[in-house]
Amino acid sequence: MKPSLEHCFKLLLLLALGGVTMHVPDADVLSSLGALRLYGHFSFHDATAMARDFGNRCSLLPATVLHPGSVSDIAATVRHVFSLGERSPLTIAARGHGHSLMGQSQAAGGIVVRMESLRGDRLQVHDGSMSPFVDAPGGELWINVLHETLKYGLAPKSWTDYLHLTVGGTLSNAGVSGQAFRHGPQVSNVNQLEIVTGRGDVVTCSPEENSDLFYAALGGLGQFGIITRARIALEPAPKMVRWIRVLYSDFASFTEDQEMLIMAKNTFDYIEGFVIINRTGILNNWRTSFKPQDPVQASRFQSDGRVLYCLELTKNFNSNDAGTMEQEVTALLSKLRYIRSTLFHTDVTYLEFLDRVHTSEVKLRAQGLWEVPHPWLNLLIPRSSIHRFAKEVFGKILKDSNNGPILLYPVNKSKWDNRTSVVIPDEEIFYLVGFLSSAPSLSGHGSVAHAMNLNNQIVEFCEEADIGMKQYLAPYTTQQQWKAHFGARWETFERRKHTYDPLAILAPGQRIFPKAS
Ligand code: FAD
Incomplete structure (x- = not known):
């Protein structure tokens, strides 16, 4: 028109x-x-x-x-x-x-x-080689990429927790979830991009061709071009997933177990974790409505004034190797130090597991709780500071986790390509800590003001204690803040922008x- x-x-x-x-x-x-x-x-x-x-x-x-x-x-x-x-x-x-x-x-x-207008007909799976891949339009939702690749028995290797996000949107940030310890973030699993630069040129780029633009755009916050197509590496998709949650009351045991698992050769396929602080109000009496086998329930019960840590794991399997999976899971769990009475697990399809947050979205939408403000704070904390961070934040700054999940899990730097634009802490292991608050009320405990006050206290603590934190999905508003965020990498970022x-x-x-x- x-x-x-x-x-x-x-x-x-x-x-x-x-x-x-x-x-x-x-x-x-x-x-x-x-x-x-x-x-x-x-x-x-x-x-x-x-x-x-x-x-x-x-x-x-x-x-x-x-x-x-x-x-x-x-x-x-x-x-x-x-x-x-x-x-x-x-x-x-x-x-x-x-x-x-x-x-x-x-x-x-x-x-x-509106990048979503471009999606659909150009989603093409190439399954004929040892290294299968899919060519996806930049505006395609990851859930649709998954549906299409599953038709070939294949799937991307690295995910976000929620799949109703676009390929170009997450690749412009990083794309991190519980598979990142093994495969790196989504930006580490791309073979090629097609990009419209800020001059209007359409450029195909990869590690071999126009590599500077390729790495610039990955994690590049949309600054160097519009990603119109991404070639994403695939692997054989499992049919089923054993989905497990176990609880800890001791932060040191929780993080040591997480770190041991991400460093081990034979380990789980997905490793995350979250923090439950003085959780109340979701279920009035969790003990009566509690299904011990259901891992979703592990995050729902009252923590009676305590801080608990929930380790979330999955093991992939197919019907013909369920027995082997059982043995491997039992062996792995026996090495962990969780509270023995708190093992929750269920078997779901791979699709159901990967699309799990959408199930929550549907429920929250029905209650009018999806389209509310989300004052989220996502931090990357070096391993050497995670205990100091936890001591100050969990139970001290944050007295409860009733306004949304608090994610906490380690990833390893060696799986992140330092040629991309993504900024991460300078240590081999660092933690993603996500405070995913919802603010449904105009005032009081459920308000934006309340959540922002807590977020600010957390960020101020990180800065004052000089713990080497970097923000993910950072909402900075001045170039000064961005320069500090990029540190020594600012020069490259700025040069790429000019180019x-x-x-x-x-x-x-x-x-x-x-x-x-
Ligand atoms: P948009 O928000 O629309 O865009 C994000 C940025 O990228 C903007 O600057 C935009 O201009 C730019 N952009 C968008 N498309 C393109 C393109 N094709 N080319 C170039 N630039 C582009 N992130 C994780 O890493 N891990 C998670 O587990 C995770 N879980 C999430 C769960 C929920 C419920 C939500 C809401 C977000 C989650 N995210 C997660 C954050 C997610 O990565 C960001 O929201 C991201 O911005 C992707 O969203 P989008 O595709 O809607 O992009």
Whole structure:
């Protein structure tokens, strides 16, 4: 659809009424987009929806939304904006599924590219070799990648806990879950990318070809180009998973067992963990409604004022090797120091296990508890500091974990490629600690203010104690903060920005490079 002047003026009015501070592109500039010959179209009706994200705490209205019908639509749009030069305020944000936390996939007064319009027909599995792979559009959801690859008995190796996220969105961050100890994060499992750079060039890149752009884009926070296709490594998919949770009351035993398991050769296929602090209110009387075999229940009972640590594990198997799996699991569990009466396990399909958070999403949506603010805080803590961190945070700063899960599990640096843009602590083992709070109330314990106050205390402690923490999915707002985040790697990051997006058109919502105008 060609944007009419009337549409443009309506939008400019909306921007002004929305009270959002932004560079407003003039109507001629917006109208010039309508002259582009595209397979897809620009639209205005979904601009408000594109000004929202999962975090639900930041709303920046775009001037228009591109629904690309092809990669060339994205390239033509970026080239056009690039041709307007540095005096134009127009920026472009690729939007995956909009599951960012603080406006990272938004573009105030700019163009949002709905990457999901590009998904579907180009998802292609290549299963004919020893190293199978899938070519996935950047806007494809991981759940759809899984469905498609399972048809060939294959699946990607490394995941996020939740699969209704896009390929381009998680590869722009890192993509971390309980398989990362073995395979590295998702960015370590990509063979090739197709990227539209900030100049509008369509570039194929890999470790062998245009490698600087390849590594820049992985974990690159959308700063160097829009990922339109990713070639993702696959492995044979198991049919079933033994899903296990066990509880600890001692943090040292919990983390020592986690570390032993991630370093062992014969080990589980997925290793995570979480912290339960003085948990109340989910079940009034967990003991009567408790199904000891169900691992989901392990996180639900009251912890009676104590801090407990839950180790979460899986072992993959197929029907013909269930016996071997039983033996291996028994042998592995016998080495652990959990509270013996707290072993919960169940057998589910691989698909059910990987898509487990979606099951919670459906329940929370039904109660109106999904589309609430999410003041999340995700930290990467070096192993050498994790005990100091736990001592200060669990039970002292945080008196309960009723507002959402607290993840805590170790990963190993050697599985992360230091040529990517991802920033991690400088130690072989570091922990991902995720405070995944929901804030359904306007005031009090369940409010954004309460959660942010706790988050700030945690971050301040990390800074004052100088524990070498790095934030994941960081919501920094100034270049100064980003420079501190990147440290010695800032120079490379900045050089790459000048090379691939010299006018700072892309991903303005990360607030790293303000667009000159
Ligand atoms: P968006 O939020 O839409 O975009 C994220 C950023 O990438 C933006 O800056 C955007 O402009 C840019 N971008 C989007 N698409 C592209 C593209 N094709 N090319 C270039 N840049 C692009 N993360 C983990 O690592 N592990 C987890 O286990 C995990 N679990 C999660 C669970 C839930 C319930 C949620 C909501 C998030 C979780 N995340 C996890 C975080 C997730 O990685 C981020 O939300 C990420 O932003 C992906 O979301 P998205 O695909 O919707 O991308």
